[in-house]
Amino acid sequence: MRLxxxxxxxxxxxxxxxxxxxxxxxxxxAELIAENLSLAAGGDNWLALRIAPEExxxxxxRNPGDTGLATTLTWTLPAGVGAGDIQWPYPHRSALGDxxxxxxxxxxxxxxxxxxxxxxxxxxxxxLRVKAKWLVCKDICIPGSADLSLALPVTxxxxxxxxDPRWRDAFSSARAQLPQPAPADWKVQYAVHGGAGTGDWSLxxxxxxxxxxxxxxxxxxxxxxxxxxxxxxxxxxxxxxLRISQTLGDYFVKAPAQVDGVLVVHDGAxxxxxxxxxxxxxxxxxxxxxxxxxGEPAAAAAVAPLxxxxxxxxxLLGGLILNLMPCVFPVLSxxxxxxxxxxxxxxxxxxxxxxxxTCGVLATFxxxxxxxxxxxxxxxxxxxxxxxxxxxxxxxxxxxFFGMGLSMSGVVQFGTRLMGVGQSLAADGGYRxxxxxxxxxxxxxxxxxxxxxxxxxxxALGQPAALAMLVxxxxxxxxxxxxxxxxxxxxxxxxxxxxxxxxETFKQVMAFPLYLSVVWLLWVLGGITDRSGMAVALLGLTLxxxxxxxxxRPGRTANLLKLAALLAALGLLTTPxxxxxxxxxxxxxxxxxxxxxSEQRVAELRAQGRTVxxxxxxDWCITCKVNEQVALxxxxxxxxxxxRQVAWLQGDWTRADPAISQLLAQYGRSGVPLYLLYLKGGxxxxxxxxxTPSIVAGAFGPGSG
Amino acid sequence: xRKLWRFIVAAVPGAILSCAAQAADAPRIGQPAPDFSASDSxxxxxxxxxxxxxxxxxxxxxxGCPFVRHYYKRGNMQALQKEYTGKGVIWLSVISSAPGAxxxxxxxxxxxxxxxxxxxxxxVLLDPSGKxxxxxQAITTPQIFIIDAAGMxxxxxxxxxxxxxxPDDIAHAIPYAKNALDQALAGKPVTLPLxxxxxxxxxxx
Numbered sequence: 088m089r090l091x092x093x094x095x096x097x098x099x100x101x102x103x104x105x106x107x108x109x110x111x112x113x114x115x116x117a118e119l120i121a122e123n124l125s126l127a128a129g130g131d132n133w134l135a136l137r138i139a140p141e142e143x144x145x146x147x148x149r150n151p152g153d154t155g156l157a158t159t160l161t162w163t164l165p166a167g168v169g170a171g172d173i174q175w176p177y178p179h180r181s182a183l184g185d186x187x188x189x190x191x192x193x194x195x196x197x198x199x200x201x202x203x204x205x206x207x208x209x210x211x212x213x214x215l216r217v218k219a220k221w222l223v224c225k226d227i228c229i230p231g232s233a234d235l236s237l238a239l240p241v242t243x244x245x246x247x248x249x250x251d252p253r254w255r256d257a258f259s260s261a262r263a264q265l266p267q268p269a270p271a272d273w274k275v276q277y278a279v280h281g282g283a284g285t286g287d288w289s290l291x292x293x294x295x296x297x298x299x300x301x302x303x304x305x306x307x308x309x310x311x312x313x314x315x316x317x318x319x320x321x322x323x324x325x326x327x328x329l330r331i332s333q334t335l336g337d338y339f340v341k342a343p344a345q346v347d348g349v350l351v352v353h354d355g356a357x358x359x360x361x362x363x364x365x366x367x368x369x370x371x372x373x374x375x376x377x378x379x380x381x382g383e384p385a386a387a388a389a390v391a392p393l394x395x396x397x398x399x400x401x402x403l404l405g406g407l408i409l410n411l412m413p414c415v416f417p418v419l420s421x422x423x424x425x426x427x428x429x430x431x432x433x434x435x436x437x438x439x440x441x442x443x444x445t446c447g448v449l450a451t452f453x454x455x456x457x458x459x460x461x462x463x464x465x466x467x468x469x470x471x472x473x474x475x476x477x478x479x480x481x482x483x484x485x486x487x488f489f490g491m492g493l494s495m496s497g498v499v500q501f502g503t504r505l506m507g508v509g510q511s512l513a514a515d516g517g518y519r520x521x522x523x524x525x526x527x528x529x530x531x532x533x534x535x536x537x538x539x540x541x542x543x544x545x546x547a548l549g550q551p552a553a554l555a556m557l558v559x560x561x562x563x564x565x566x567x568x569x570x571x572x573x574x575x576x577x578x579x580x581x582x583x584x585x586x587x588x589x590x591e592t593f594k595q596v597m598a599f600p601l602y603l604s605v606v607w608l609l610w611v612l613g614g615i616t617d618r619s620g621m622a623v624a625l626l627g628l629t630l631x632x633x634x635x636x637x638x639x640r641p642g643r644t645a646n647l648l649k650l651a652a653l654l655a656a657l658g659l660l661t662t663p664x665x666x667x668x669x670x671x672x673x674x675x676x677x678x679x680x681x682x683x684x685s686e687q688r689v690a691e692l693r694a695q696g697r698t699v700x701x702x703x704x705x706d707w708c709i710t711c712k713v714n715e716q717v718a719l720x721x722x723x724x725x726x727x728x729x730x731r732q733v734a735w736l737q738g739d740w741t742r743a744d745p746a747i748s749q750l751l752a753q754y755g756r757s758g759v760p761l762y763l764l765y766l767k768g769g770x771x772x773x774x775x776x777x778x779t780p781s782i783v784a785g786a787f788g789p790g791s792g
Numbered sequence: 793x794r795k796l797w798r799f800i801v802a803a804v805p806g807a808i809l810s811c812a813a814q815a816a817d818a819p820r821i822g823q824p825a826p827d828f829s830a831s832d833s834x835x836x837x838x839x840x841x842x843x844x845x846x847x848x849x850x851x852x853x854x855x856g857c858p859f860v861r862h863y864y865k866r867g868n869m870q871a872l873q874k875e876y877t878g879k880g881v882i883w884l885s886v887i888s889s890a891p892g893a894x895x896x897x898x899x900x901x902x903x904x905x906x907x908x909x910x911x912x913x914x915x916v917l918l919d920p921s922g923k924x925x926x927x928x929q930a931i932t933t934p935q936i937f938i939i940d941a942a943g944m945x946x947x948x949x950x951x952x953x954x955x956x957x958x959p960d961d962i963a964h965a966i967p968y969a970k971n972a973l974d975q976a977l978a979g980k981p982v983t984l985p986l987x988x989x990x991x992x993x994x995x996x997x
Contacts, residue, residue, distance in 0.1 A: 154932050154993045156859075156955050186931065186993040222858065222957060227894045228992050230858040230957035283986070311988035337929070338949060338988040680926045729921055732997050 110233040114141040114223045119215065119235035120196075122258045124251050126213060129205025129244040134170070134237070135254075135261065136160060136219050139194035146195070146221045148178035150310045152188035156222035156230075158197060163216040165209055170217075171200040176264035177351045177360035178306055182691060183226065185682070187315035189306055196261035205244040212240050266349045266360040270295070274328075276368030277346050284337040288313055291370040292350065292363065293328035301353030305331050308347045311338040318685045320373035332373040334683075342367060374742065395554070399561045406565020441574020443518040445567040447525020452563030453556065455529065460552050476743045478615045478665050482624045484530060485608040486656065489628050490635060492601035495594050499638040528566060612665075614706045614741050619664040630656035680728075684738035686746065693768035698733045701763040701771075703747060705740040710776065711760040718778035727784055819928055821985045825937070825945040826927045830886075832915040833902035838884070840939065847881045847976055849969075850937040851913070852888060852930045852994060854895025855905050858957040859991035860933050864909050866959045869934075869951075873912040876973055885913040888925035893995035895933070896920060922996040932991035936969040940976055947972040949987030 109118035115138060122133040138158065140146050147155040162170045175197065178189035203213070220232040242248050269275060274293040280286050290305055297303065303321050307313055317334035346365040351358060493499060564571075605628070613621035634652035637645045659665065682688060684701055692699045702719065704711040718724055728735060738747045740759050751761055754773060762774035764786050774786055819826055825848075829839035840848065851869075853860050863869040873883050887902060889895035897905060902916040919925055928937055938947035947969065954965035972982045 151955075154991060156957065156990070183993065184996065220958070224992075226995075227856065228858055230862075336988065338986055340986055729923060 109137070110235060112231045112233055113229055114144045114225075115139065115146065115221065115231050117219055117221075117231075117233045117235060119217055119219075119237045120251075120254050120257075121215075121237060121239055122250060122254060123239075123248040125240045125242040125248050126201065126203050127242050127244070127246075127248045128203045128207040130203075130248070132201040132203065133198055133258065134201050134215065135196040135198045135258065136173075136217070136235070137194065137196055137257070138191070138219070138221065140192060140223050143192075144223050144225045145181060145188070145190045145192040146223050147188065147190040148306070149173070149175050150189055150306065150308050151222075152180075152190075152310065152315045153186045155188050155190065155224060155228070158219065158221040160197070160199065161218045161220075163218075164201075165213055167204050167207070167209065168213060168215075169202045171202075174198040174200070174265050176261060177266055177349050177358070180304065180306075182316070185316050188224075189315075196257055198258075198261055198265070203241055207241050207244075210241075212238050214238050264358075264360065266351075266362040269350075269361045269363045273363070275363045275365045276370055277365040278368060278370035278372075279335065279342045280372055281335065283335050283339040284314065286335045286339075287332045287372045288335050288339075288346075289330060289332040289370040289372045290346075290365055291328060291330045291368070295329060297323060297329050297352050301355065303329065303331065303353070304351045305333075306349045306351065308349075309343065311336050311340070312343070312346065313339075317683065318687065322373040327371070330370065330373050374744065398558060402558045402561035403565040403568070406562040407568055409562075409566050410569055437574045437577060439518055440521040441571045443521035444525040444528075444574075445564070445571050447522035447527075448529055448567040449525075449560055449563040450522075451526045451529035452559050452566075456556055456559035460555055476615065476741070478612055478620060479660050481608055481612045481615065482627065482660055482665055485605050485612065485624055486627060486631055487527070487530075488601045488605045488608065490631060492598040492605065493632060493635050495598035495601065497595060498632075499635040525567065529563065611706045611741070616665060623659050623662055623664040627656040627659040630659070681735045681737045684736040684747075686750070688736060689765070692734045692736075693765055696768040698731050698767050699736060699763075699765040700728065700733050701736045701738065701761075701765075703738040703740055703751065703759045703761040705759050708740075708759045714760060714762075714776075714778040718780050718783055721780045723780040724783050727780075727787065731787060819937070819945050819948065821945055821948060823945060824943050825939040827943075828924050828927055830917040830919055830924050831899075832917055833897075833899040833906070834915075835899060836915075838915055838917060840943070843882045843939075844943055845941050847876075847941060847973065848939040849876065849881060849883045849973070850928065850930075850939070851883065851885045852925065852933045852935040853885045854887065854889050854933040854992060854995060855897070855909075856894040857933045857992035859955075860895075862957045862959045863934060863951060863962070864911070866962075867910070868959070868962050870909060870911050872970060877912055877914055879977060881973065881977075883913045884915055884917050885911070886917045886919055886924060886930070888919040888922050888930065889995040890922065890997040891920055893997075894992075895995055922994070925994050925996060930989075930994055932989040933994055934991055935989040935994075938969070938972050938976060938982075946976055946982050947985050948989075950989045950991075953987075955990035 109116050117139075118137040120135050120137050122135070126132045136158070138146055147157050149157045151157055158173070160170075160173060164170060176191070176195060179192065181188050181190065181192065201215070214236060215238065216234065216236045218232060218234050220230070222228050222230050269292075272294045275290070276293075277288065277290045279288055303323065304319060312335070314334040314336050320332045322330045344367075348363060348365075349360050350363050351360045609621055609624055612624055630652045634649040634656065637649040637652070681702075684703070689699055689701065702711075704715070727733075738744075738750070740747045740751075751758065754761060754763075760776055762776075762778065763771040764774060765771050766787070772786060775782055825840065827840050829837050829841075832838050855861070855864075860869075877883050887895060887897050889897070897916075897918065899918065902918060905911070906913065906916060917924065930937075934951045936947065936949065936951055937945060940946045949968060951969050952962065952965035952967045954961045956962075956965075968984055968987050972984070975982050
């Protein structure tokens with residue numbers, strides 16, 4: 088080394104390994120470091136950007152998430168020397184409000200491989216320069232950069248190099264955080280269901296025996312694939328392997344040829360990460376509401392045991408109020424017609440009809456309650472309204488309503504037994520009609536968990552089966568009560584209008600609420616299955632209409648045809664299109680500003696001291712829809728929520744969802760709606776099941792209206 | 793009883809309509825852009841409906857955000873504003889930062905920023921409550937929405953293809969928003985109508 092060569096002097100200063108000092112920039116300390124004290128010509132050399140954000144600040148992974156920017160390195164190296172890409176340690180997920188980012192909140196090494204040709208004959212000491220650029224963020228972001236350099240001597244090929252003792256641990260722990268290539272026998276596939284912002288992206292990893300001891304996360308390299316703020320639903324079983332579903336990003340355009348990313352598996356204190364490359368394939372989405380980590384166990388003591396008499400009374404009252412619920416109206420209208428007609432009948436027959444109707448209601452309630460209790464006994468997390476989570480049941484209801492509607496429109500005459508309309512005094516079959524009207528009333532009432540009924544049913548389901556059954560029967564009795572009373576006290580019937588020619592017109596008009604109900608049922612069906620399921624149901628309705636049109640036509644051909652059409656309509660109910668419950672990302676909130684509910688999200692928001700409103704709803708719950716229309720989507724409530732900075736989370740129970748069922752149980756409910764308000768992150772208050780804007784405002788305390 | 797029937801007839805379609813209305817809430821490409829009215833920096837109320845028949849750009853902005861600064865630093869954003877307002881486009885810069893948060897501006901401050909940066913938007917909309925931002929589900933600054941003469945949303949996403957806070961990168965990036973505007977002005981469909989926005993989070997309340 089010649090003393091008077093200026094560049095030589097400069098290099099001499101830097102030639103001492105480790106002389107590159109860390110650079111302090113606002114909120115970040117950065118340094119270029121090397122694993123070894125010298126560079127091996129022809130060998131593997133590892134450098135790293137050591138980047139240490141201040142406590143509370145973070146820098147970003149290669150996919151930064153919703154906002155942010157990945158750290159970049161631009162090298163200036165002697166000719167022949169090459170630096171590879173950054174080897175990114177697996178990132179950490181951080182959430183700030185609705186924004187989710189992937190990055191590092193602690194000191195991290197970004198490893199870079201460096202190659203020096205084996206026949207290196209250049210300078211004995213290599214100057215390595217890099218410009219590092221990053222964005223460091225807390226609630227605000229500051230771009231940072233540093234020009235870093237390091238000079239290392241080159242060791243000839245074949246000569247061992249010595250590790251730098253200062254960085255040995257740092258490099259080895261950084262390596263432990265690097266994703267490993269996925270084993271060759273893993274079968275990694277993905278599928279896309281639905282579209283941007285609402286549909287699902289689902290990953291399946293088969294052949295990997297992954298421990299289910301802790302959280303499993305997937306981080307995609309592409310930033311526009313997933314909705315980062317949506318929870319990842321994880322299902323891990325020996326049968327299907329590992330599956331993860333997450334809502335598609337709002338900016339997702341089309342399915343890529345391959346999805347690359349990192350799978351991170353936490354098992355106790357150890358964390359393993361794999362780089363995976365998923366190919367398009369058939370992957371069943373993980374059902375909505377499946378949490379990555381098991382939810383809190385239900386707080387059994389959350390509801391004080393209620394006095395049995397009180398419970399039975401409230402069940403009775405709840406049943407009574409059920410008569411006023413919008414979902415019962417179509418059936419009520421039919422029953423009302425038969426009541427008006429029955430006024431002409433002798434009192435004995437009226438009592439008979441009232442009793443038959445009551446029996447129908449009670450038998451159906453008893454049957455449904457028995458089924459519900461048996462299912463729960465078997466460990467299934469189901470609640471009231473579970474029938475409407477079954478697509479076949481919904482399709483059958485649609486057929487039924489449509490058939491009744493056609494009959495009321497006059498397309499077909501059924502001998503009037505089923506409808507209880509226009510029956511003669513002598514027809515004993517009329518009782519059967521009343522019985523089935525009762526059955527129908529219960530079937531369509533099930534989506535409406537009326538006020539009081541929620542408490543009663545929640546209580547019932549926590550009780551021994553016999554007691555539970557009693558509660559359900561009290562509820563049924565409540566539903567049947569108005570007609571039962573009119574049957575036994577005929578003078579009450581005088582309050583109804585007189586029978587006359589207007590009734591035929593009225594009957595025809597009443598067909599239209601039924602058709603609208605069919606529309607609603609098909610919409611629900613489309614939500615549970617998909618549009619194919621809906622199309623199959625529409626095909627069934629067409630066949631049904633054909634059969635009914637033929638109904639009163641004589642002749643062998645007509646008989647054969649109507650039989651064939653009916654069988655085909657029923658046969659369609661067994662097709663996979665209707666039987667398959669799609670996991671499509673329906674729960675993703677469709678209204679601006681509403682987030683999907685998860686226990687975790689509620690906990691996060693409460694930890695921030697935010698006021699949280701949680702709304703458990705279902706497509707088939709008309710009470711919920713009416714509340715949304717009347718109260719929740721009113722300008723007054725929107726304004727109130729905006730003023731109070733309320734985070735609005737929505738849990739969609741349209742499809743069976745154990746996490747939501749469990750939460751409903753915690754509040755002594757077995758059905759939706761359920762509204763919870765956590766003022767400033769505090770303890771939840773339960774809002775009534777029928778909302779008005781002033782009830783919502785009242786919940787915020789005096790002076791909020 | 794009559795009242796009940798009236799209720800049936802009202803409630804069932806009401807419920808169905810409300811569901812249909814909800815599904816349409818999120819702004820979607822090719823769908824009508826959500827209507828809004830907001831105060832501009834001069835206190836005037838500006839409504840989207842006023843601009844039917846013109847192309848409208850919504851630019852979410854925050855003068856403290858490094859991703860925004862890099863677009864204003866060498867006049868890139870200002871040039872876009874001048875070029876397109878010159879071609880009859882309505883350019884609305886929107887500030888959704890809450891009071892006390894980075895980028896918050898009242899009317900005078902917003903006007904001062906416009907002067908200092910020699911920016912040329914048609915108006916600066918003040919949205920401290922975040923209502924407009926949430927309506928459009930804007931998540932970053934900068935983020936661009938373009939609405940065509942018929943009021944349809946034709947572009948939503950990033951200003952360009954290169955997430956960066958360095959003005960040097962602008963020249964190498966694909967100018968997504970500019971391309972979309974050029975195509976729309978030429979009466980052509982926008983080839984890339986939806987891109988992932990990048991930048992700072994919008995500093996909502």
